[in-house]
Amino acid sequence: MTRLLYALAGADKERQFSPHVWKTVMSLAHKGLDHDTVPVGFTEIPGIENGGTATVPLLRDGDRLVGDSFAIALYLDEAYPDRPSLFGGAGGETMARFIENWSQSTLHMAITRIAILDIHNLLGEADRAYFRRSREERLGASLEDVAAAGKAEVEDFSRKLQPLRNMLKIQPFIGGEGPLFPDYIVFGALQWLRTTAGTKVLEEDDPVALWFARCLDLHGGVGRRVTAA
Incomplete structure (x- = not known):
């Protein structure tokens, strides 16, 4: 059975950059599940799977279509309970929801301003x-004005x-001695910055930078398959 992961990409189809897609890439690797990537642009998303989604990632696993990175992670733990858990139990799931909200409200907004151009x-x-029109409507400012604010x-x-x-x-990963889905949530945000702007925001010896490097090396270095911008 071939799994398909629809992933957001730029003009260079090898440069997949969505933080949410990267959460799913790492989740599949964590589970040891092979998949084929189908890179798509923003304007191609409505045509995926006969209009089956408005956003990516979208995972086709046999007859199942699952969208949203968090929902995909939950599905993978349910469908493949014999493989390493992404949450480590109910407590891990609730922790992940907190991390998800913190990452999107704090890190994603900052990265949007830094990397938007x-x-x-x-x-x-x-x-x-499409990107200019939709983001300027959403943010209420030109891309250039948003980017200017991003310098701060x-x-x-x-x-x-x-x-x-x-x-x-006190521990090497958010998940403890090894990574769990909460690690992949924050990794996805920093990978988004790495693959789009490549802006240096951390010193090399920063504990977060060292953690991010460990995450890049996980699962055979899958996070390094897209080079830094």
Whole structure:
């Protein structure tokens, strides 16, 4: 059985950059489940699986279609209970929901401001027009104005990671001795920045930078298959 993962990509179809897709890539690797990647642009998403989704990632696993990275992780633990757990039990699931909300409200908004022009520039022509229109409507400002505000986010980004930095002083992963889905949530955000803007926001000896490097090396180095921007 061939699993298909629909993944957001730019004009270079090998450069998949969505933080949510990366959460799913790492989840599949964690479970040891092979899959084929189907790269798509923003404007191609409505045509996926006969209009089966408005967003990616979307996973086809046999007859099952599952969208949303968190829902996919839950599905994988349910469908493949004999393989390493992504949550380590109900407590891990509730912890992951907190991490998800913190990451999206704090890290994603900052990365959007830092990388928005870089994301725009790596897209194909049709996707650039869509991205500019939709993001300017959503953010209430031009991409250029958002990017200008992003300069301050670069200087402040490290501070946003202090809770994680403190925790990593006593354990190597958010999941403890090994990674769980909460690690992949935060990894997805930093991988998004790495693959689009490549902006340096952490010193090399920062505990968070060292954790991120460990995550890049997980599962045969799957996180390094897309180079830094």
